[in-house]
Amino acid sequence: EVQLLESGGGLVQPGGSLRLSCVASGFTFSSSGMSWVRQAPGKGLEWVSLFHNEHGNTDTYYADSVKGRFAISRDNSRNTLYLQMNSLRADDTAFYYCAKGRGDYWGQGTLVTVSS
Amino acid sequence: DVVVTQSPLSLSVTLGQPASISCRSSQSLVFTDGDTYLNWFHQRPGQSPRRLIYKVSNRDSGVPDRFSGSGSGTDFTLKISRVEAEDIGVYYCMHSIQWPWTFGQGTKVEIK
Numbered sequence A: 001e002v003q004l005l006e007s008g009g010g011l012v013q014p015g016g017s018l019r020l021s022c023v024a025s026g027f028t029f030s031s032s033g034m035s036w037v038r039q040a041p042g043k044g045l046e047w048v049s050l051f052h053n054e055h056g057n058t059d060t061y062y063a064d065s066v067k068g069r070f071a072i073s074r075d076n077s078r079n080t081l082y083l084q085m086n087s088l089r090a091d092d093t094a095f096y097y098c099a100k101g102r103g104d105y106w107g108q109g110t111l112v113t114v115s116s
Numbered sequence B: 001d002v003v004v005t006q007s008p009l010s011l012s013v014t015l016g017q018p019a020s021i022s023c024r025s026s027q028s029l030v031f032t033d034g035d036t037y038l039n040w041f042h043q044r045p046g047q048s049p050r051r052l053i054y055k056v057s058n059r060d061s062g063v064p065d066r067f068s069g070s071g072s073g074t075d076f077t078l079k080i081s082r083v084e085a086e087d088i089g090v091y092y093c094m095h096s097i098q099w100p101w102t103f104g105q106g107t108k109v110e111i112k
Helices: none
Strands: A003-007 A010-012 A018-025 A034-039 A045-051 A060-062 A070-075 A080-085 A094-100 A110-114 B004-007 B010-013 B019-025 B038-043 B050-054 B067-072 B075-080 B089-095 B107-111
Touching (some): A018 A094, A045 A070, B019 B038
Antiparallel strands (some): A045 A060, B038 B089, B067 B075
């Protein structure tokens, strides 16, 4: 059974940093593309960052809204995906979901609140 | 960037009746490999999104066969043949043909 378990969310002041983690199980993590998707309270979905692994492409991608502030990384030995979030702003407040591939599996999400 | 636009944004349906959601993209979603990267997701209140349909018309494992996807190029449709109570929530189409992958605005489905 595929499982994705996010952690690391919480309350942080504007300008602060957080690192989210997503521990994966039930599939071959090292050969899977992985992503972070967020959803502000009551709003729609935004694909924040992608660690691609398809058609020979293993690049990383970022939404314009987080480029230069967020960094996606992975530790295949620990089956873990990370999202380092720096210079956080109020509009980064959202549930952050870890997703496998093109969204075939999702975690339960972790809430990040940026507020003073 | 590719923009995907859904309609309607809300839908009130009688139990047992059909429902249909449209998704239109600003450019063709056919990739160089010949596949069309248009997916449909469902999100119930308080839950994570769940993918229902991938590459236009392929149902994910465990998705009831009352859900079907169709379309080509830039015009796509999600159909529910007979709406059940568990189908309430928000439905999103999403493209993954090029970065940034983007979702439609979402269609909120409620029961009359």
